[in-house]
Amino acid sequence: MLATFGLLVLMVLPSVIGIVRERRIDRQIREAQEARGRGEEKQPQKSSSRSTVPSTATWYAEGRRSKKLVNS
Known part of the structure; x- marks a missing residue:
């Protein structure tokens, strides 16, 4: 039973x-x-007033990516 x-x-x-x-x-x-x-x-989160600038690393990576697309 138990x-x-x-x-x-x-x-x-x-x-x-x-x-x-x-x-x-x-x-x-x-x-x-x-x-x-x-x-x-x-309250909705306020965006910062600072403008965002991509870093050098981002700029370099985007440049290399576009070159790879053109070469292939």
Whole structure:
């Protein structure tokens, strides 16, 4: 009888763990939607004002790549 009960627990346990996990995820999604509805969403990340210039290594690699394409 005890072995049968143990097998039953082993077979039901993954389902119970999955149900608990799904409920937690649903709650997190619901809380995020409510926060978004109240306007508590994060501000978008600001881009830096510095202009980006490719490094010498990037420039050199691009030059060699284009030469390989022309030669082949």
